Amino acid sequence: xxxxxxxxxxxxxxxxxxxxxxxxxxFPDISIxxxxxxxxQGLLMPxxxxxxxxxFAEEDVERLExxxxxxxxxxxxxxxxxxxxxxxxxxxxxxxxxxxxxxxTEVDLGTLCERAGVDGAFVRELEEFGLVESHAVDGRKxxxxxxxxxxxxxxxxxxxxxxxxxxxSFRTGADREAGLLEQIVAPSLRSPNxxxxxxxxxxxxxxxxxSQELSHLLFWRAVRxxxxx
Amino acid sequence: xxxxxxxxxxxxxxxxxxxxxxxxxxFPDISIxxxxxxxxQGLLMPxxxxxxxxxFAEEDVERLExxxxxxxxxxxxxxxxxxxxxxxxxxxxxxxxxxxxxxxTEVDLGTLCERAGVDGAFVRELEEFGLVESHAVDGRKxxxxxxxxxxxxxxxxxxxxxxxxxxxSFRTGADREAGLLEQIVAPSLRSPNxxxxxxxxxxxxxxxxxSQELSHLLFWRAVRxxxxx
DNA sequence: ATAAACCCTCAAGTCGAGGTTGAAGGATGG
DNA sequence: CCATCCTTCAACCTCGACTTGAGGGTTTAT
Numbered sequence: 001x002x003x004x005x006x007x008x009x010x011x012x013x014x015x016x017x018x019x020x021x022x023x024x025x026x027f028p029d030i031s032i033x034x035x036x037x038x039x040x041q042g043l044l045m046p047x048x049x050x051x052x053x054x055x056f057a058e059e060d061v062e063r064l065e066x067x068x069x070x071x072x073x074x075x076x077x078x079x080x081x082x083x084x085x086x087x088x089x090x091x092x093x094x095x096x097x098x099x100x101x102x103x104x105t106e107v108d109l110g111t112l113c114e115r116a117g118v119d120g121a122f123v124r125e126l127e128e129f130g131l132v133e134s135h136a137v138d139g140r141k142x143x144x145x146x147x148x149x150x151x152x153x154x155x156x157x158x159x160x161x162x163x164x165x166x167x168x169s170f171r172t173g174a175d176r177e178a179g180l181l182e183q184i185v186a187p188s189l190r191s192p193n194x195x196x197x198x199x200x201x202x203x204x205x206x207x208x209x210x211s212q213e214l215s216h217l218l219f220w221r222a223v224r225x226x227x228x229x
Numbered sequence: 230x231x232x233x234x235x236x237x238x239x240x241x242x243x244x245x246x247x248x249x250x251x252x253x254x255x256f257p258d259i260s261i262x263x264x265x266x267x268x269x270q271g272l273l274m275p276x277x278x279x280x281x282x283x284x285f286a287e288e289d290v291e292r293l294e295x296x297x298x299x300x301x302x303x304x305x306x307x308x309x310x311x312x313x314x315x316x317x318x319x320x321x322x323x324x325x326x327x328x329x330x331x332x333x334t335e336v337d338l339g340t341l342c343e344r345a346g347v348d349g350a351f352v353r354e355l356e357e358f359g360l361v362e363s364h365a366v367d368g369r370k371x372x373x374x375x376x377x378x379x380x381x382x383x384x385x386x387x388x389x390x391x392x393x394x395x396x397x398s399f400r401t402g403a404d405r406e407a408g409l410l411e412q413i414v415a416p417s418l419r420s421p422n423x424x425x426x427x428x429x430x431x432x433x434x435x436x437x438x439x440s441q442e443l444s445h446l447l448f449w450r451a452v453r454x455x456x457x458x
Numbered sequence: 459a460t461a462a463a464c465c466c467t468c469a470a471g472t473c474g475a476g477g478t479t480g481a482a483g484g485a486t487g488g
Numbered sequence: 489c490c491a492t493c494c495t496t497c498a499a500c501c502t503c504g505a506c507t508t509g510a511g512g513g514t515t516t517a518t
Binding site for chain 2: 075076077080099100104131144146147149150153154156157160161162166167169170171173174175176177178179180181182184185186189190201202203204205206207208209210211212213214215216217218219220221222223224225226227228
């Protein structure tokens, strides 16, 4: 009873604990009981050993990853995830609405330029004034996905005569505001208690939205005040 | 006191019950208490009458419809909806609430307090830090209508421990950004040629929206960067 | 001026989703 | 044979999203 457990694809099935350890990196809040719960809700149906142990084939693990991603990034309830999975998963191209918890994807310089419709020189200028930021990974400059939008916005402003160097204050303003929030939630976010960290994250999201609303209001008031009566 | 409640767009504001009846067809599970709950959660901020009754302008009703649709069709939790709304997602008309050209209405201290749900001491504090501004007209302090929303937003933040004095930097940031735009459009705005003034105003609106989008992006990037990886 | 209809706040309660915990015990591997 | 992992099942818990109720004020029509 040894090689008999090998799979068609060569990888051998994992026990529930092994699955958990493997996914822990991408999904820190996974747990054995959660996986069992998902099975209970009909989202997973792993094989079993004679003795009743769950055995997760590679495809089961992938399915589980999909489920966790849909939960984390799309905020879908399990009932809907079940539906989507059983109906073949077509038709799902929503705007990525990644919240604070989804990992950020990255793009290289070429992609950034293409998607934002700008050239390399412009990006260099943006970088100089801290509007976008890259970090090098084996020789290639990588940018956060969201910098594509930043670059595009800057470019449109540039066409109105607002050069990147004028925009530095936007960056410092944003940093200062975020720094303020940091002071408030930092204790929670750095807590050893995962529950506390989680609620800190939620508080941060709420706080950030409210702050955003406030700056929006203040900004428009300021803009309004510059038009002569 | 009858036609006086008419809005700039011709439709008059609805009371909460009227809103409910109007939306009941598309959203059968709407209720008065639910609408109040949404306001409590910072998703809506309708104006108020002197007596404290909520008054929903057309744009408030639209915002509410958006919220309900995001809940029903996209299954988004309120926390996420709040974020989406405070971002530019709601692209159209998230700009100047009444356009840069509409005259601003004014309210007195009592009205401000009532409508924002704050007390006089709080308003004084806000004023001290430049978050709201009053000008005296024959003995009464008058505030711009939009300061009601500012005060309400500040109050919500205050409940999270963010005192008005922390918020001063929001004000200065907004001013600095607006000042930048001013330098660009000032010549047009002060031109003797009315046509030129008009196009300057339009340019200002465009520029302001773009700037707003940029600061929004930069702010969220900054916020994201404060959560430990 | 009064009544009916409508609205307010605030605290407490409800309800379902999405899990966690613990007890009692069987399975697996060195 | 023993440590470690796994099993089920029922009870429990937390949180988001409201609902309810008490006590009281506002609006409007007559």
